[in-house]
Amino acid sequence: MTIKKSVQTALIHTDYKAPEGFAAFPSAIHHASTVLFKDVAAMRSGDWKNKNAYTYGLHGTPTTFTLEARLAEIEDGKHCLLAPSGLAAIAMVDFALLKTGDDVLLPENVYNPNRELGKWLSQDFGVTARYYDPLIGAGIAALIQPNTKLIWTEAPGSVSMEVPDLPAICQAAHEKGVLVALDNTWSGGLALRGFELGVDIIMQALTKYQSGGSDVLMGALITRDRALHDRLAQAHMRLGMGVGADDAYLVLRGLATLKLRFDAHDAGARKVASWLKTRPEIGTVLHPALPDCPGHDIWRRDFSGAGGLFSVLFDERYSEAQTDRFVDALKLFKIGYSWGGANSLVMPYRIAAMRKGWQLKGQLVRFNVGLEDPLDLIADIERAFLTL
Numbered sequence: 001m002t003i004k005k006s007v008q009t010a011l012i013h014t015d016y017k018a019p020e021g022f023a024a025f026p027s028a029i030h031h032a033s034t035v036l037f038k039d040v041a042a043m044r045s046g047d048w049k050n051k052n053a054y055t056y057g058l059h060g061t062p063t064t065f066t067l068e069a070r071l072a073e074i075e076d077g078k079h080c081l082l083a084p085s086g087l088a089a090i091a092m093v094d095f096a097l098l099k100t101g102d103d104v105l106l107p108e109n110v111y112n113p114n115r116e117l118g119k120w121l122s123q124d125f126g127v128t129a130r131y132y133d134p135l136i137g138a139g140i141a142a143l144i145q146p147n148t149k150l151i152w153t154e155a156p157g158s159v160s161m162e163v164p165d166l167p168a169i170c171q172a173a174h175e176k177g178v179l180v181a182l183d184n185t186w187s188g189g190l191a192l193r194g195f196e197l198g199v200d201i202i203m204q205a206l207t208k209y210q211s212g213g214s215d216v217l218m219g220a221l222i223t224r225d226r227a228l229h230d231r232l233a234q235a236h237m238r239l240g241m242g243v244g245a246d247d248a249y250l251v252l253r254g255l256a257t258l259k260l261r262f263d264a265h266d267a268g269a270r271k272v273a274s275w276l277k278t279r280p281e282i283g284t285v286l287h288p289a290l291p292d293c294p295g296h297d298i299w300r301r302d303f304s305g306a307g308g309l310f311s312v313l314f315d316e317r318y319s320e321a322q323t324d325r326f327v328d329a330l331k332l333f334k335i336g337y338s339w340g341g342a343n344s345l346v347m348p349y350r351i352a353a354m355r356k357g358w359q360l361k362g363q364l365v366r367f368n369v370g371l372e373d374p375l376d377l378i379a380d381i382e383r384a385f386l387t388l
């Protein structure tokens with residue numbers, strides 16, 4: 001039945017329904033805060049945890065459910081939750097799994113904002129956050145206390161590039177009932193199969209390769225265990241984590257080309273890194289696929305690729321002022337955080353101040369090799385070396 005409406009009401013309500021059966025490749029973008037229920041009974045039986053139905057925009061739309069399902073499938077997991085940034089996804093793990101009196105272990109080379117979060121939990125929330133040598137392997141067993149609930153891993157650390165022994169860490173953790181979370185951003189969720197190696201939670205910054213456009217911030221948490229997923233989902237709900245439909249669409253759009261782009265970043269980065277290895281200006285190339293990198297043997301055992309991100313240590317005769325000049329002289333490599341997009345990036349880090357126990361010498365500069373021709377990137381670096 002059509003009801004009689006004034007123009008003002010007709011501007012808001014319509015009886016028109018587009019025909020069903022529209023088909024196209026792109027996923028539909030569903031924008032919603034409010035989700036409509038057919039009747040009161042449907043509303044009353046609505047459960048925000050149930051992904052077969054919809055209750056509120058924050059808890060999911062067809063667009064976000066589709067992205068979650070696809071990410072879970074790619075990682076060979078079962079469940080996925082989206083967060084408005086990679087860091088928000090990290091925070092969600094901590095708030096879901098840690099309470100006052102608990103202990104969390106983080107690698108010394110952990111993504112720095114994750115370290116900041118650990119510091120905050122220690123200062124204000126009565127949780128202890130302790131840091132371990134990323135190459136500790138099975139030795140982590142000695143650090144696990146009765147109140148240790150979570151071990152963060154990152155493979156490799158995204159500045160200093162040490163590759164951890166995940167199976168050894170997971171085995172030691174699981175023997176003592178401790179959960180292991182992996183920041184799997186570097187491998188794009190493609191080149192490292194975290195669940196096969198034993199981790200319980202995989203976190204990804206979709207901001208990087210999955211988006212691929214340097215235009216979106218998003219994070220994901222992927223799990224296999226339903227009970228663990230439910231604990232994370234509870235925190236997701238309580239913290240009000242959600243992502244915008246357009247952003248979810250941009251990541252969905254990136255997935256089809258994810259592996260092609262990742263492999264191209266990987267090939268380009270290996271060319272640039274191998275060339276750097278031959279140069280007298282460079283002391284050490286910290287690229288997991290090259291033998292100088294701590295944990296290289298583990299990378300060979302556990303990874304099927306490397307992507308575009310690696311670091312170098314300049315020969316120790318160069319000062320920070322000199323390597324800063326080098327960075328400023330680059331033209332194709334832009335100075336900026338983040339990575340995973342088409343543009344090459346560069347960033348100098350004061351690694352000795354960041355890392356307790358850092359032994360290696362030389363100024364650290366991190367490269368993100370984009371999708372430009374690697375020969376042009378090499379020429380750019382060669383030109384900038386002249387300013388050293």
Ligand SMILES: *Cc1c(COP(=O)(O)O)cnc(C)c1O
Nearest residue numbers: 085086087111158185205207218
């Ligand atoms: C970028 C990044 C994050 C955080 O992602 P954001 O979306 O920028 O918050 C976490 N871990 C690693 C290793 C990263 O590179």
